[in-house]
Amino acid sequence: MDEVLVAAQGVKKVFRTGDIAVEALRGIDLEIGSGEFMAIVGPSGSGKTTLLNLIGALDVPTDGRIVLFDRDLGALSRSERAELRLRSLGFVFQAYNLVPVLTARENVEFVLELQGMESKKRRARAEETLAELGLGELADRRPSQMSGGQQQRVAVARAVASRPGLVLADEPTANLDSDNAQALLQMMRRLRDEMGMTFVFSTHDPLVVSYASRVVTLRDGEVQSDERKDTCG
Amino acid sequence: MAENSTLRLAWRGLGRNRKRSVLAIAAIGLGQFAFLATAGIMRGYADHYFDSVTGPLVGHVQIVAPGWREERAVDQTLDNVEAMLAAIRGQAQVARAVPRIYAPVLAALEEEGFVGMVVGADPALEGVANGLLGSEQLAGLLGDGRVLVGKGLARQHGIEAGAELAVVGQDIDGSIASALYEVAAVVESPVELVNSTGIVAGLQDAQALLRMDDEAHEITVRLHEAEQINQAADSLGAQSALQGVEIKRWHEVIPQLAGIIKMMDMYSLVVLGIVCLASIAGIANTMMMSTFERRRELGMLLALGANPGRLFRMVATEAVLLGALGVLLGTVLGACFAALTAGSGFDLAELGGEESFEMGFQGVQIASRVYPEVRASDVLAGVSAVLVTALSACVWPLLHVARLEPVEAMRT
Numbered sequence: 001m002d003e004v005l006v007a008a009q010g011v012k013k014v015f016r017t018g019d020i021a022v023e024a025l026r027g028i029d030l031e032i033g034s035g036e037f038m039a040i041v042g043p044s045g046s047g048k049t050t051l052l053n054l055i056g057a058l059d060v061p062t063d064g065r066i067v068l069f070d071r072d073l074g075a076l077s078r079s080e081r082a083e084l085r086l087r088s089l090g091f092v093f094q095a096y097n098l099v100p101v102l103t104a105r106e107n108v109e110f111v112l113e114l115q116g117m118e119s120k121k122r123r124a125r126a127e128e129t130l131a132e133l134g135l136g137e138l139a140d141r142r143p144s145q146m147s148g149g150q151q152q153r154v155a156v157a158r159a160v161a162s163r164p165g166l167v168l169a170d171e172p173t174a175n176l177d178s179d180n181a182q183a184l185l186q187m188m189r190r191l192r193d194e195m196g197m198t199f200v201f202s203t204h205d206p207l208v209v210s211y212a213s214r215v216v217t218l219r220d221g222e223v224q225s226d227e228r229k230d231t232c233g
Numbered sequence: 234m235a236e237n238s239t240l241r242l243a244w245r246g247l248g249r250n251r252k253r254s255v256l257a258i259a260a261i262g263l264g265q266f267a268f269l270a271t272a273g274i275m276r277g278y279a280d281h282y283f284d285s286v287t288g289p290l291v292g293h294v295q296i297v298a299p300g301w302r303e304e305r306a307v308d309q310t311l312d313n314v315e316a317m318l319a320a321i322r323g324q325a326q327v328a329r330a331v332p333r334i335y336a337p338v339l340a341a342l343e344e345e346g347f348v349g350m351v352v353g354a355d356p357a358l359e360g361v362a363n364g365l366l367g368s369e370q371l372a373g374l375l376g377d378g379r380v381l382v383g384k385g386l387a388r389q390h391g392i393e394a395g396a397e398l399a400v401v402g403q404d405i406d407g408s409i410a411s412a413l414y415e416v417a418a419v420v421e422s423p424v425e426l427v428n429s430t431g432i433v434a435g436l437q438d439a440q441a442l443l444r445m446d447d448e449a450h451e452i453t454v455r456l457h458e459a460e461q462i463n464q465a466a467d468s469l470g471a472q473s474a475l476q477g478v479e480i481k482r483w484h485e486v487i488p489q490l491a492g493i494i495k496m497m498d499m500y501s502l503v504v505l506g507i508v509c510l511a512s513i514a515g516i517a518n519t520m521m522m523s524t525f526e527r528r529r530e531l532g533m534l535l536a537l538g539a540n541p542g543r544l545f546r547m548v549a550t551e552a553v554l555l556g557a558l559g560v561l562l563g564t565v566l567g568a569c570f571a572a573l574t575a576g577s578g579f580d581l582a583e584l585g586g587e588e589s590f591e592m593g594f595q596g597v598q599i600a601s602r603v604y605p606e607v608r609a610s611d612v613l614a615g616v617s618a619v620l621v622t623a624l625s626a627c628v629w630p631l632l633h634v635a636r637l638e639p640v641e642a643m644r645t
Contacts, residue, residue, distance in 0.1 A: 079540055086539075089538075101249060102242070110238055111537055114537070158537075
């Protein structure tokens with residue numbers, strides 16, 4: 001494994017609703033290295049999304065420790081975690097989650113603007129990224145004027161435009177047909193190969209698993225298996 | 234430059250639910266219009282009352298002998314009036330100083346007797362705008378035993394021009410005073426007192442009737458700028474020629490009307506308060522709905538790394554834009570109202586299907602027709618109120634945003 005980007009040690013997460021406590025993660029130990037193309041799989045309720053949220057600094061563990069880009073997430077404030085997400089992570093969500101009143105280019109520019117990139121530079125970067133993903137002609141369209149596959153590709157463009165070290169994708173192909181899903185995965189793998197980005201997916205989709213170079217299987221909040229593949233996709 | 238998208242998102246956010254935004258903008262706009270129209274009408278009335286009061290009858294400042302206002306005794310006169318007038322007119326703030334005499338009399342036209350008020354007026358000073366007579370031609374008829382009779386008094390007792398009018402009263406020494414005057418004309422004065430009881434005589438004729446020398450009952454002072462009343466009253470009080478007299482500001486002379494004018498300002502403030510409430514309701518409801526509907530989107534933006542402050546600015550900018558559009562609409566409507574009514578005025582009686590009227594109150598003419606005056610300060614007051622309201626109205630949505638956890642928000 002190359003440089004370690006994520007190190008989870010004994011990570012537990014308990015959700016409480018009134019007197020009822022649900023243990024979503026029961027002590028996860030996991031390391032994710034730079035350049036991995038990794039799928040986290042498992043049945044519903046196994047803790048995939050919870051783990052992805054913890055790795056993405058969107059939530060904090062009840063117990064255990066997560067170190068992300070050499071920073072202990074448990075020691076960071078809410079705003080420090082937001083800053084870390086902004087600077088180092090890219091997110092692709094299941095339901096695209098684009099801002100509906102912004103065009104494709106403006107959606108991509110949004111994160112760059114949050115990072116403080118200068119106007120002309122971020123516009124050029126957004127257009128360049130969209131073009132790289134074959135979305136150049138859709139730059140001025142709003143999400144409602146695009147297909148589901150196109151919207152998900154814009155979401156990927158937004159996630160990778162700032163060249164983050166780690167891209168987290170939660171069920172990215174869940175709403176796509178197999179052609180669009182395949183195109184999306186090929187595109188992300190190309191980004192991994194060309195830009196050295198690390199991708200981590202939570203998924204049910206066998207197609208995603210087939211593309212992954214490493215598959216971590218969760219069951220009942222624990223790592224059931226951790227398999228590295230020599231060939232994929 | 235870091236926040237290009239805040240304004241863009243806020244602006245486009247208004248278009249997410251156009252009907253709701255249009256309704257909110259219309260409500261705020263109508264509120265601003267209602268405020269401008271009400272403030273304009275109230276100011277029109279207040280200015281009319283103020284001019285009516287301080288113009289022909291009371292003036293901005295009044296100078297009388299001590300106690301004259303309360304007792305109105307004929308012998309409570311100002312002495313050395315010419316010296317006083319010279320001192321008053323020497324003040325830079327003073328536009329006009331007019332001596333007057335008031336004497337209740339019994340008048341008789343042939344065999345009929347009635348009560349009247351001889352008003353001694355200087356023809357050279359009362360024929361101008363804001364004078365008792367308001368007409369040089371009428372003022373020119375005064376003097377040498379000729380008098381003018383108020384329209385109401387004339388109608389009541391059948392007095393016509395050319396009639397001979399005998400008056401009997403008491404002079405300043407307590408002796409019987411009498412004179413026979415020729416009615417030069419029947420007049421309609423802007424002053425109700427003159428219309429209903431006035432027998433306007435030349436100042437010298439009135440002085441002769443009451444056996445006054447260089448005396449008068451009051452000197453009415455009108456200033457170049459009404460705002461200088463206190464300053465002018467103070468400097469007049471410092472004049473040696475004016476020692477031992479009462480110097481009263483107009484609102485001390487007729488505090489009831491001053492109270493009415495003040496009440497009108499308060500009424501405008503009440504309307505402004507109602508506008509604020511309407512704006513709060515409109516904006517708060519719109520922003521609350523809009524924020525709840527976007528909970529998932531806001532959660533996603535937080536997940537991407539936007540800090541809550543950024544989302545605050547987004548929501549607040551949207552609220553301010555909503556308020557600004559509403560206030561712009563209301564201001565345009567208000568400006569149209571002002572433009573349409575500035576020349577012809579606005580008759581509240583006609584609005585209610587009644588005939589236009591004028592009535593007297595405390596010696597002052599009050600008309601149903603008003604000339605609304607909308608000022609830039611009203612627009613600014615409305616704009617400020619709505620914008621402050623807009624920011625206040627989004628406190629609740631902002632608190633909601635502040636509590637958002639990205640994971641929770643995106644799950645909804």
